[in-house]
Amino acid sequence: xxxxxxxxxxxxxxxxxxxxxxxxxxxxxxxxxxxxxxxxxxxxxxxxxxxxxxxxxxxxxxxxxxxxxxxxxxxxxxxxxxxxxxxxxxxxxxxxxxxxxxxxxxxxxxxxxxxxxxxxxxxxxxxxxxxxxxxxxxxxxxxxxxxxxxxxxxxxxxxxxxxxxxxxxxxxxxxxxxxxxxxxxxxxxxxxxxxxxxxxxxxxxxxxxxxxxxxxxxxxxxxxxxxxxxxxxxxxxxxxxxxxxxxxxxxxxxxxxxxxxxxxxxxxxxxxxxxxxxxxxxxxxxxxxxxxxxxxxxxxxxxxxxxxxxxxxxxxxxxxxxxxxxxxxxxxxxxxxxxxxxxxxxxxxxxxxxxxxxxxxxxxxxxxxxxxxxxxxxxxxxxxxxxxxxxxxxxxxxxxxxxxxxxxxxxxxxxxxxxxxxxxxxxxxxxxxxxxxxxxxxxxxxxxxxxxxxxxxxxxxxxxxxxxx
Amino acid sequence: xxxxxxxxxxxxxxxxxxxxxxxxxxxxxxxxxxxxxxxxxxxxxxxxxxxxxxxxxxxxxxxxxxxxxxxxxxxxxxxxxxxxxxxxxxxxxxxxxxxxxxxxxxxxxxxxxxxxxxxxxxxxxxxxxxxxxxxxxxxxxxxxxxxxxxxxxxxxxxxxxxxxxxxxxxxxxxxxxxxxxx
Numbered sequence: 001x002x003x004x005x006x007x008x009x010x011x012x013x014x015x016x017x018x019x020x021x022x023x024x025x026x027x028x029x030x031x032x033x034x035x036x037x038x039x040x041x042x043x044x045x046x047x048x049x050x051x052x053x054x055x056x057x058x059x060x061x062x063x064x065x066x067x068x069x070x071x072x073x074x075x076x077x078x079x080x081x082x083x084x085x086x087x088x089x090x091x092x093x094x095x096x097x098x099x100x101x102x103x104x105x106x107x108x109x110x111x112x113x114x115x116x117x118x119x120x121x122x123x124x125x126x127x128x129x130x131x132x133x134x135x136x137x138x139x140x141x142x143x144x145x146x147x148x149x150x151x152x153x154x155x156x157x158x159x160x161x162x163x164x165x166x167x168x169x170x171x172x173x174x175x176x177x178x179x180x181x182x183x184x185x186x187x188x189x190x191x192x193x194x195x196x197x198x199x200x201x202x203x204x205x206x207x208x209x210x211x212x213x214x215x216x217x218x219x220x221x222x223x224x225x226x227x228x229x230x231x232x233x234x235x236x237x238x239x240x241x242x243x244x245x246x247x248x249x250x251x252x253x254x255x256x257x258x259x260x261x262x263x264x265x266x267x268x269x270x271x272x273x274x275x276x277x278x279x280x281x282x283x284x285x286x287x288x289x290x291x292x293x294x295x296x297x298x299x300x301x302x303x304x305x306x307x308x309x310x311x312x313x314x315x316x317x318x319x320x321x322x323x324x325x326x327x328x329x330x331x332x333x334x335x336x337x338x339x340x341x342x343x344x345x346x347x348x349x350x351x352x353x354x355x356x357x358x359x360x361x362x363x364x365x366x367x368x369x370x371x372x373x374x375x376x377x378x379x380x381x382x383x384x385x386x387x388x389x390x391x392x393x394x395x396x397x398x399x400x401x402x403x404x405x406x407x408x409x410x411x412x413x414x415x416x417x418x419x420x421x422x423x424x425x426x427x428x429x430x431x432x433x434x435x436x437x438x439x440x441x442x443x444x445x446x447x448x449x450x451x452x453x454x455x456x457x458x459x460x461x462x463x464x465x466x467x468x469x
Numbered sequence: 470x471x472x473x474x475x476x477x478x479x480x481x482x483x484x485x486x487x488x489x490x491x492x493x494x495x496x497x498x499x500x501x502x503x504x505x506x507x508x509x510x511x512x513x514x515x516x517x518x519x520x521x522x523x524x525x526x527x528x529x530x531x532x533x534x535x536x537x538x539x540x541x542x543x544x545x546x547x548x549x550x551x552x553x554x555x556x557x558x559x560x561x562x563x564x565x566x567x568x569x570x571x572x573x574x575x576x577x578x579x580x581x582x583x584x585x586x587x588x589x590x591x592x593x594x595x596x597x598x599x600x601x602x603x604x605x606x607x608x609x610x611x612x613x614x615x616x617x618x619x620x621x622x623x624x625x626x627x628x629x630x631x632x633x634x635x636x637x638x639x640x641x642x643x644x645x646x647x648x649x650x651x
Contacts, residue, residue, distance in 0.1 A: 049506070051504040366506075389507055401620070420636055428647075448629040452620060458528055
C-alpha cells in the first residue's frame with residue numbers, strides 16, 4: 001500500500017507530530033496509567049455497586065465503547081496508549097533479555113484461550129458487577145505483562161497472550177488507517193531495518209512486523225515505534241479502504257481463522273449471556289442434569305458456544321466449500337478456512353458494536369454523577385453538593401434499538417461483500433465461486449438472525465437469579 | 470452439483486436451526502440489565518435510601534427496583550425492615566402497583582428488591598415505603614417506562630436471507646456475463 005496521495009495521519013501537524021514525537025506514546029500511556037490507578041483505587045475503596053463505581057463504569061462501559069468507536073474511526077488506539085505496556089517496558093530494562101517465546105506458543109491459540117477464560121470469568125464471577133474484581137483484573141494484567149516481558153526477549157504478551165490485544169488486532173483489520181512505508185526504494189536500500197530492530201532513540205516493532213511488508217493491521221499495536229526508529233522518516237499512517245485487509249490473501253493458519261470466527265461467536269454468546277433464555281439453559285442444566293456449580297454450567301455453555309460450535313462450523317463450512325466447488329477438491333481445508341474466516345470479522349464487529357454501543361449510549365453519561373459521588377466521598381464539593389443521578393442517555397432512546405439492528409445488518413452486508421470478493425479471487429467461474437462461498441454465507445445469515453433475535457430480547461438482571469447455587 | 474448444493478445447505482441450516490431455539494423463549498423474571506442509580510442515600514424518615522432501577526430504560530412488564538436502607542444515625546445497613554415499592558402512573562389510568570421488596574431476588578443479599586410489572590408506557594412515580602422499629606419513611610422518584618424492543622421477524626429473518634438472495638443474484642448475473650463473453 002504505497003500511496004503518496006492518500007491522507008497520512010503522521011504527516012499532519014496535529015495529531016501527527018504528537019503521535020510520532022519521541023514521548024508521544026508515553027504521554028498517552030501515562031494518562032491511561034493514571035486512569036488505571038484511579039480505577040484500581042476506586043474499585044477497592046469505592047461503593048461496591050457497579051452503577052455507582054468508576055471502576056466498573058469506566059472499564060465495562062466507557063473502555064469498551066471507546067475501543068469499538070476508535071477501531072471503527074481510526075485504528076488500534078487502545079494498544080497505542082495501553083498502560084499495561086509501561087510495566088512491560090520497565091521489565092525489559094530490568095530483565096536479562098532472556099529467551100524467545102516458545103515456538104509452540106507463537107500463534108493465537110494462547111490469546112484465544114485467554115479470551116475464552118476472560119469471557120467465562122466475566123459471566124461466572126460477574127466481573128461487570130464487581131468493582132473489586134474489576135480492580136483485580138487490572139492488577140492481573142499489569143502483573144502478566146510485566147512477568148512475560150521480564151522472562152522473554154520480544155513482546156510475547158501483546159502478540160501471543162493478551163486477549164484484549166487479540167480482540168483489537170482482529171477488529172483493527174476493518175480500521176481506516178494502516179502503517180506502511182512512504183516509498184519502496186528507501187526501504188530497499190535500508191541496511192539496519194531500524195523499524196524492526198530499533199535505533200538508539202527508539203525500540204523497534206515489539207511484535208516484529210517489518211514495515212515494507214506490512215499489508216494488514218493484524219498484530220500492529222499502533223505503537224509507532226517503527227516511525228520513531230526509522231532514520232529516513234519513511235513510515236506513514238495513511239488512510240485506506242476499511243476492511244481491505246480481509247480480502248487480501250494471507251498464509252493459511254488455523255489459529256488465525258479460528259480467532260476470526262470465534263470472536264464472532266463470542267460476540268453472540270456475550271450478548272446471549274444477558275438475556276432470559278440463558279437462564280432456561282441454566283435451569284435445565286441445574287435441575288435435569290444436576291450440575292449444581294454455576295461455574296461448571298457456564299463452562300459448558302460457553303465452551304460449547306465459544307469453542308466447540310465455532311470449531312465445528314469452521315471445519316464443516318470449509319469441508320462443504322470444498323465439496324461444492326469442483327475445482328477446489330485438492331485444496332486443503334486449512335487454506336479454504338483461512339480464506340473465508342476473515343469474512344466473519346465485519347459481522348462480529350457489528351455484533352460487538354451493537355452490544356457495547358448500547359451500554360455506552362445508555363450508561364456513558366452516568367460517569368458524571370459517579371465521579372461527583374467519588375469527589376463527595378472524599379469531602380470535596382467542587383462538583384456540587386449532590387450527584388445528579390438524573391442524567392439521560394447519549395442518544396434519544398428511540399434511536400438505540402434501530403441503530404443496533406442497523407450496525408448488525410451493515411456488518412452482515414460487509415461480511416457478504418468480503419466473502420464474495422474472496423471467492424472471486426480464487427475461482428474465475430462465478431458459479432463455482434458462489435457454490436464455494438455458500439456455506440460461509442449461510443453461516444453468516446444464521447449468526448445474523450440469532451444476533452438480531454438476542455438483541456430483540458430485553459436483558460436479564462444477571463446475578464439476581466440462581467439455580468442450585 | 471445442485472444436489473450437493475442443496476444437501477450442504479440443508480446440513481448447515483439444520484445445524485444452526487438448533488441455535489435460535491435458545492432465543493425463542495421470551496424474557497421473563499425480575500429485572501433486566503443495565504442498572505441505574507435513582508436515589509443515593511436520600512433521607513426517608515429515620516433511614517437513608519439508595520434505589521437502583523433496571524433495566525435501562527425500564528420497559529413494560531419489566532421494572533426492577535433494588536433498595537438499600539441504612540440507618541440515618543447508625544450508618545448501618547438494615548435488613549429486617551418492611552419495604553414496599555409502589556408504582557403510581559402519572560400519565561395514564563393504569564392501575565397502581567404495590568410489591569413487597571424482598572431479599573431473595575436482590576443481587577446484593579443485604580438489599581431489598583421488587584419486580585414491578587408496569588402495564589403501560591409513560592411516566593410513573595416510584596414510591597418506596599419503609600416500616601421498622603425506628604419508625605416509617607418514604608422516598609420517591611420518577612421513572613419513564615418504554616416499550617421493549619420489538620423487531621419484526623421480517624427484518625430479523627428476512628433481511629439476512631434477502632442479503633443472501635441478493636448475493637446469489639449478483640453471482641448469477643456475473644455467471645451470465647462471463648458466459649456471454651466466452
